[in-house]
Amino acid sequence: MGEIRIIGTAHVSQHSVDEVQQAIDEWQPDVVAIELDQGRYLALKQQQKNPEIEDILQAKNFTQLLVQWILAYIQRRIGMDVGVEPGAEMKAAINAAEERQVKLALIDRDIRVTLHRFWASMSLFEKFKMFYALIGSIAVADKTGDLIDIEELKKENVVEAAMEEFYKYSPRGAMALIGERDAYMSHHLIRLGSANERVLAVVGAGHRKGIEQYLQNPATLPPFDSLTSQMKSRPWGLIFGIVVTAIFGLLLLAIVFSGVGTEVLLQALVYWVLIHGVLTFVFTLLAGGHPISGLVGFVVSPLSSLHPLIAAGWFSAIAEAKIRKPRGSDIKKIMEAESIMEMRTIPLFKVVLVAALANVGSSIGTFAYFIFIFPILGIDPNVILGDGFANMWSAITGLFGQ
Template sequence: MSESAEPSPAEGSVRVVGTAHVSADSVAEVEQVIDDERPDVVAVELDEGRYRQLKGETPDNLDASDLLHGNTVFQFLAYWLLSYIQTRMGERFDIKPGADMMAAVETAESLGINVALVDRDIQVTIQRFWARMTFFEKLRMLWQLTVGLAGFGDEAEDIDMDDLTNADVVTAMMAEFRRFSPGGAEALIDERDAFIAHRLVALREQGFDVVAIVGAGHRAGILGYLENPATLPPMQSLVGVQKKRFSVYKAFGYLFTLGFLVFFILLAMAGARNGFLLSLFVAFFLINGIFSFTLAKLAGAHWSSATVGGAVAWMTSVNPLLAPGWFSGYVELRYTSVNITDIGKLNDILSDEDSPMGELWSRMKAVPLFRLILIVAMTNIGSMIASVLFAFVVLPYMAADVGGIDGVARLMVQGAENSADLILRQFT
């Protein structure tokens, strides 16, 4: 909000208008309400990044540190697919997504009214949304969204625009989402209700009369907090990214690391030939490197990016806190830059229903953001495949020299016994 706004001496007021983000009727309603009310402030359900995007400003290039860590690949996929569905809805109803918010901003500016951006940063919301969902909820959501891409246009024909702002229908849709993912609904809906309400309560307490333009799904929750501000959770609990105490992915990674170390240590303690141990390690290094390098190249990586990913794949396979795709991605960023507008380009490509799949795939790989995420993902997948093949194919083949898998098992048992004897001698 600009600093020119002067608060009233008494407590102000807040009127909450619920809209559909792809509705021409909502645009007309927003313009009419602001013109009739002439408030001190128009509050919109936008953060700084989405506001700049709607205004047509050139977004900053995305920071590599925001892309190359943790579950970024899956978060990006979820965000992109949700963005694509909203874009397709906008095409169905012949209106740009976010037109209601843009109408609010432009109407306020034309009347000399201050604008307040009251939504939480979209990156924080997506990260908290992803962290709150269970492993199986994530898989189910991504599967349903992916399957729905091809047929979404036909389903949109059955949508009644009035339903998108009808209180009963919106409530039913939110209830279904809560049934599907209670944690995800809390991050995507409830927390944002509280965050926006905090901002609106602050404006009201400063004496401003406010018209707040929000999605219809948030209206009831925000009104509840405005009527009883004492029920608002602390603002500190609504910001930042929460980390899970337990992660299936990390647990598997730690177990794999432990198993890898125990395997080689026990073989060494059993007195296995140095040549055999060296052969196992070289095989592990090569199979990880070859698969990671090959899949990175297929994803469109430069030679240096694929080489770096392949070279570190053996090490990252036994460290759950690292991934070879991060290394390939950082090197790849020497050749390209990625921008949030890349998501719009991907949406445009997917909206082309006439081009063959092969051509669409080539065009998607030409978009820097998609290619970068694909390189990261494929490098990691290559290392995962290699680790599984090493355990179930390469190891049994190489173990023939020591009596097969049974021979390896006997060596590990002997190694455990030798280790136990060594430890006992230290205390006797």
């Protein structure tokens, strides 16, 4: 087994760039292993092909895309404030290895797999907390970077405290984003160490301790296949959709059997359409969407809210894409945007944001409907539910009794 040295870096630190270059020059490793996958490597080298817009729309992972872009923006913004391009230390490692004709190894997991497992592993509550934290992080990132000491953040006690806080804040998300990648990169480093005398690993400071522990105790590593398999998403969306449909159906039946009249039934149906449609329309406009996209959401939302496998945002996004005509090159523009407002002017970002916020509007509509429908109709819920279900039960028992 060869010697493996690990450099824990900050992705926006000039000191990390210098440290990587110095280590390669002085130690002269046989291979330089970097915390990148093939996609991010090509993006860093500006050799990545633009994705097809149709593929992005068909994947329907709009929320995951937003999370990825916002995280990248926060990192880039901090880098702009401290005068260092995000990933500069990785680029320095690549350039130094190529100049010295040292082998280069990409040891990180495919970002698409990581994001899928990250999103699928988190509970609904963790996702809400994550969005709240992201909004706060954007506000911090948009402030001056003079208060940010990157080298202080790299200190071991600070890194450990941050990792512990992350695991407390979102245990499943932290495992997918940090713990699993520690294990994945450790598998690759052990393989590289068995074939080379000196391996220099360049990874983020947050991964260093986890990787070192796995290298010291390889028997504790989880099977490699378990780190790359597709994780089944928790079917909360499906369950929620089925429950909503069932409650709405029972509510209509209760109104029918309560004897309050068809006018109340029609009003309940009309308000279902209006509440969902209006909120979806408003949230589409808040995302910067075209009014036509909002109208599509208005029409689809009352129906999609009753179907657990479709979402209003998908249809609004398709309409928005037809109008804005995003291109694959928009990805690069999003990655280079210097503010959230600039990102909002890019067609592809607007399409994805429309999809996400239209879904939020539709979901809020469902909760608002069940909370406010009885006051809106001006009727006593005890009459509807009590008499309605009692009469319904009598009708059922009478039917089967015959």
